Amino acid sequence: MHLNLSHLALLPLVAGHTTFTNLYVNGVNQGDGVCVRMNRDPETASFPIEPVTDKAMACGYDGEKAVSRVCPTKGDDLLTFEFREYADGSQPGSIEDSHKGPCAVYMKRVNDATADNNAAGDGWFKIWQLDYDTSDGKWCTEKLIDNNGLISVHVPPDLHPGYYLVRPELLALHASADSPPDPQFYVGCAQVFVQQGGTAEPRGVHIGEHTYDLDMPALTYNIYQEPLALPYPMFGPEVYRTKGNQRRRDANKLVQDKGRRPDGxxxxxxxxxxxxxxxxxxxxxxxxxxxxxxxxxxxxxxxxxxxxxxxxxxxxxxxxxxxxxxxxGDWHGPPNQGKDLTPVPKGPAGSLDVFEQ
Structure with missing residues (x-):
């Protein structure tokens, strides 16, 4: 008997928080967990990074462990990140309503996205952010909830081709004004290969151990104060803006040689x-x-x-x-030899529009 009954299910998944599970490229779901570095423990997969000074702030717990797949993309392509309360999607929800706060997306160029131990450190640049939108009175995480857990960004069109880590970041501020403060970060990373773009190599910052600390006003912000102390003191570097003379997408091309779906x-x-x-x-x-x-x-x-x-x-x-x-006695096979058994991933359950401040 080959079936091990202990394999029938993963350990019970704990909800109440959130985790980045799926990458979409131009609206196409790459598949559950495909190209995604994430916490590999199902019992803690949705937990925040604590303390905020932890090295795991770069790509989350287990974020220094690369995965074998790298998803191809190009300059100016649309990347969409799906967050779930339950990583396996067994129950609906992206993050609790109370978990209000800002979002951001960073990128970092690396020599090899399938190599371990290249997340924490220098080189991270921010490509998008959203905190509190005064036009509708909503935090970024509230918009994410309304959009079934999806946030979208464009790859800067002038980026130098190559391997990158892409890091969506959520910050929940519901306990940031507590004593002691408890800001809750939720981060993960996607491994991508930018096939063509420009020549830009944006200057990056360090993300990892001691990047964030409780002396930062953004991390002890009181979301319950009336009226809110606006503008929100957003943290991190300025969002990278494409230089006008570097916008040609076809100016530079590279061929991906790692992380493709294997033949067979x-x-x-x-x-x-x-x-x-x-x-x-x-x-x-x-x-x-x-x-x-x-x-x-x-x-x-x-x-x-x-x-x-x-x-x-x-x-x-x-x-x-x-x-x-x-x-x-049917000894000629195997049955359906070579048939691709991979189910077609579900399409996006929300809008692919980029949230604007």
Whole structure:
């Protein structure tokens, strides 16, 4: 019996906070957890970074651990980030209504987005931010809630092509005026490759250990004060603005050589791939391929991110079908050889418009 019942579900996911789970490129969902660095513990995946001086402030807990996939994009493309209360989407919600505060998105150029230990440090530049919108009296996180957890930004069109980390950041201020103050940051990172753009290499800042501290007025801001003390004292560098003479998208091109979907991958589960088992035409070959299928199944279940293991059920069904063929004497296979089993990811559940201050 190959099925291990302990694999049937991830540990119970804890809600009440939020986590970045999905990247969309020009409105196309790249898949749950695909290209995303995130906290790999399902019990704490939605927890804030504490204390605010922690090194994990760069890309979140486990954010120094790269994933195998890198999503391609281009200068001026639209990137959309989905936040969920439950990382696997098993229940609705993006973040609690009480968690009001600003948002920002940063980028950092790296030599290799699939390499570990390149998140914290220098090189981060801000490409978008939104705090309190006086036109409708809403914080950025409230707009995110209204938009089913989605925020969107454009890749600066003049960026030098190459590998980048993209860092969406939410700050919840509901407990920032407490004693002691408890500002709550929620961050993650997407791994992307900018295929073409310009020649710009924006000057970056350090994000990591001790970047933020409780001496910053933005982190002890009282959202309950009436009237609010506006403008909000937004933190971090100024938003990078494209230089007019560097806007040509086709001025510079590079070819991505890391992080692409592997050839022969027939099922995607976040950054894991299932590969077709060897062909067979006798009983021994059938059972040998069955074992190779179940070996991959074990890896699928044991390495799933908090975004879920639905793909592992699909793979398990494939292995079961091979077993059934072996038992019935149908020793020519595997069934549906080479068929792509990856479900089409859901489309965006909200607007892709960029929120403007």
């Amino acid at each position: 991958c027939i099922l995607v589960r976040d950054n894991w791939c299932g590969f077709e088992v060897p062909s067979y035409n006798d009983e021994n070959g059938c059972w040998a391929s069955s074992q190779k299928c179940w070996d991959q199944s074990d890896v699928c279940w044991n390495t799933a991110l908090p975004t879920g293991n639905a793909a592992c059920n699909i793979w398990q069904d494939k292995c079961t079908n091979i077993d059934d063929s072996c038992r019935s």
